[in-house]
Amino acid sequence: MIASGSEFKNYRQEQYFFRQRLAVAAFMALFCFSILAIRFVYLQIVKFNHFQTLAENNRISLVPIVPNRGLIFDRNGVVLAHNFFVYTLEITPSKVASLEQTIAAIAQIVEVSENDRKRFKKLRAQSRSFESIPIRTHLNENEAARFAVNRYRFPGVEIKSRLYRNYPQGKMGVHFIGYIGRINDGDIKALEKSEDISNYKGSDHIGKSGVEQFYESSLHGVTGFQQVEIDADGQAVRVLSSTAPVPGDNLYLSIDSKLQQIAEQAFGEHRGALVAMNPTNGEVLAFVSQPTFDPNLFVDGIDSENWDALNKSLDKPLINRPLRGVYPPGSTFKPFVAMAGLEAGKRLPPFSISDPGYFSLPGSSHRYRDWKPGGHGRVDMRRAIAISCDTFFYGLALELGIEKLTSFVSHFGFGKATGIDIQGENGGLLPTPEWKARRWKKLWYPGETVIVGIGQGYTLVTPMQLAQATATLANNGVATRPHLVTSIQENSSGLVHPVPIINMDRVPLQPSNIAIVKQGMMDVTQPGGTASSVGAGSAYLIAAKTGTAQVVGMRQNEKYNAGKLAERHRDHALFIAYAPAENPKIALAVIVENGGHGGSAAGPIARKVMDYYLLGKSPNLATPQAKELAKPLPEPMEELHD
Numbered sequence: 164m165i166a167s168g169s170e171f172k173n174y175r176q177e178q179y180f181f182r183q184r185l186a187v188a189a190f191m192a193l194f195c196f197s198i199l200a201i202r203f204v205y206l207q208i209v210k211f212n213h214f215q216t217l218a219e220n221n222r223i224s225l226v227p228i229v230p231n232r233g234l235i236f237d238r239n240g241v242v243l244a245h246n247f248f249v250y251t252l253e254i255t256p257s258k259v260a261s262l263e264q265t266i267a268a269i270a271q272i273v274e275v276s277e278n279d280r281k282r283f284k285k286l287r288a289q290s291r292s293f294e295s296i297p298i299r300t301h302l303n304e305n306e307a308a309r310f311a312v313n314r315y316r317f318p319g320v321e322i323k324s325r326l327y328r329n330y331p332q333g334k335m336g337v338h339f340i341g342y343i344g345r346i347n348d349g350d351i352k353a354l355e356k357s358e359d360i361s362n363y364k365g366s367d368h369i370g371k372s373g374v375e376q377f378y379e380s381s382l383h384g385v386t387g388f389q390q391v392e393i394d395a396d397g398q399a400v401r402v403l404s405s406t407a408p409v410p411g412d413n414l415y416l417s418i419d420s421k422l423q424q425i426a427e428q429a430f431g432e433h434r435g436a437l438v439a440m441n442p443t444n445g446e447v448l449a450f451v452s453q454p455t456f457d458p459n460l461f462v463d464g465i466d467s468e469n470w471d472a473l474n475k476s477l478d479k480p481l482i483n484r485p486l487r488g489v490y491p492p493g494s495t496f497k498p499f500v501a502m503a504g505l506e507a508g509k510r511l512p513p514f515s516i517s518d519p520g521y522f523s524l525p526g527s528s529h530r531y532r533d534w535k536p537g538g539h540g541r542v543d544m545r546r547a548i549a550i551s552c553d554t555f556f557y558g559l560a561l562e563l564g565i566e567k568l569t570s571f572v573s574h575f576g577f578g579k580a581t582g583i584d585i586q587g588e589n590g591g592l593l594p595t596p597e598w599k600a601r602r603w604k605k606l607w608y609p610g611e612t613v614i615v616g617i618g619q620g621y622t623l624v625t626p627m628q629l630a631q632a633t634a635t636l637a638n639n640g641v642a643t644r645p646h647l648v649t650s651i652q653e654n655s656s657g658l659v660h661p662v663p664i665i666n667m668d669r670v671p672l673q674p675s676n677i678a679i680v681k682q683g684m685m686d687v688t689q690p691g692g693t694a695s696s697v698g699a700g701s702a703y704l705i706a707a708k709t710g711t712a713q714v715v716g717m718r719q720n721e722k723y724n725a726g727k728l729a730e731r732h733r734d735h736a737l738f739i740a741y742a743p744a745e746n747p748k749i750a751l752a753v754i755v756e757n758g759g760h761g762g763s764a765a766g767p768i769a770r771k772v773m774d775y776y777l778l779g780k781s782p783n784l785a786t787p788q789a790k791e792l793a794k795p796l797p798e799p800m801e802e803l804h805d
Contacts, residue, residue, distance in 0.1 A: 258319030341373020548683025560616025
């Protein structure tokens with residue numbers, strides 16, 4: 164029997180289909196391996212550098228090395244700001260399961276005060292979670308050793324050695340030295356804007372005020388870096404390479420620390436300001452703002468109690484009075500008004516007036532009173548300055564006109580910032596009709612010009628402006644920019660770079676006119692002048708001007724009676740001076756807030772400063788006279804204005 168054809172297999176056809184399937188499978192395999200090979204080539208060759216960098220970053224960490232901050236010295240090499248290393252106990256919040264439990268456990272090993280906890284909480288709010296934050300600073304060696312033994316119990320907590328700023332003079336000079344504080348969000352934004360943020364990797368502090376802030380770029384230095392190999396646990400294995408940091412530059416100031424100390428102590432408990440300058444080169448010799456405060460409180464992060472005490476104090480110790488305090492200049496403005504009148508040809512000798520004790524505008528019955536009832540009699544320019552005759556300057560200001568007057572005195576620095584090397588300076592105010600129209604939308608009246616002539620009304624000055632104006636007058640019209648830093652020393656090379664002296668303005672003054680004003684100011688400290696007691700017994704000749712600036716207005720014909728006023732409503736006492744009068748080496752301005760008369764309250768402070776600077780004469784602050792000066796001002800029954 165023969166089998167049917169359906170029972171036989173078609174091997175040829177099956178072989179054909181098999182080969183087709185095999186070819187497709189081989190192609191797919193080859194295609195997949197080709198893609199894999201291409202991917203390998205892309206990853207291993209094309210992207211080699213990229214992935215090598217990522218791998219290195221997993222193995223290598225860049226650790227910033229914070230540079231030593233530059234030091235600050237006075238003109239004689241006395242250290243005003245320096246650095247020292249301390250042990251700190253720090254917590255990285257992101258590595259700690261429970262902060263409260265961790266801090267409580269730490270407190271059983273080393274002391275953690277309530278202030279430490281408050282500071283930690285404040286700093287944590289200002290920091291990122293992966294940054295370490297100090298819970299205790301200034302650990303002694305015993306505390307550091309005690310914690311080191313228990314280190315294994317505290318993941319995320321470690322002992323570090325940090326560089327801290329210290330101000331060895333304490334409260335002295337804080338308003339010009341300034342202080343550093345922890346970097347906050349505002350500082351970060353400013354650093355990003357200036358493109359300096361990369362130089363602050365690892366840094367926690369930055370200058371907040373004074374020369375610490377103004378010269379931040381010089382003091383900070385350049386941050387270094389270490390390439391450190393780390394293991395899987397994030398622990399350092401070895402240092403691969405290192406770029407050393409460049410330490411910050413040192414600053415040498417024009418300030419004389421001993422002079423500064425004498426000036427501050429001379430104020431006693433009084434509030435006020437003093438600026439003393441070298442009139443020929445603009446060097447600031449003393450810069451006083453009273454009361455003051457300890458800058459060391461801010462370095463570590465000030466606690467709430469101290470902050471509240473400073474911020475809420477009625478005495479406002481945080482205000483930089485020489486730069487931010489604005490006051491009516493009172494009669495200290497008169498020498499500059501006198502110079503304006505002489506240069507305009509309005510009061511040239513032998514011009515004089517008969518002073519009846521008041522001044523009235525033409526066609527008006529209103530009287531602008533002189534400080535001396537009944538007047539001073541016959542008065543010329545020189546005597547008007549010496550006895551501070553209000554009536555003389557009322558008429559002179561009106562005749563000059565407000566535009567001409569303010570335009571001239573602006574050359575002495577009034578109405579604009581002096582440009583001193585501290586940030587935050589107030590420009591004061593020289594009023595004009597245009598200013599009043601913008602500010603108050605009102606017309607300017609002649610009577611307002613009259614009172615500008617004696618430094619009252621809208622006119623406002625800072626003690627810094629007043630000192631610079633006095634220095635400009637002493638320097639025969641050459642205005643030099645005041646400055647605190649005289650030279651900058653590179654820490655890396657030791658090279659010293661002097662800060663250039665900059666002349667800001669030159670007032671074209673006639674020598675004969677300068678002589679009249681200067682002679683009048685010398686007469687101020689002679690018998691019959693408003694500050695004769697300040698000049699009494701002096702071994703050198705002092706040119707000066709006293710001033711009294713009203714704090715609260717008085718009604719027409721009402722007499723000033725300090726004894727009936729609250730202490731903070733009494734007049735401010737002002738005093739400007741330079742000496743020796745024939746060859747000025749120091750020019751200064753003093754303001755004693757609510758002190759009354761410039762000659763009796765501010766003048767003695769100026770005399771102490773000049774005596775030390777010119778004669779090396781240190782006042783004995785333990786004497787009964789010095790103790791008397793340091794007492795609060797008395798409650799006078801009545802006091803005349805100058």
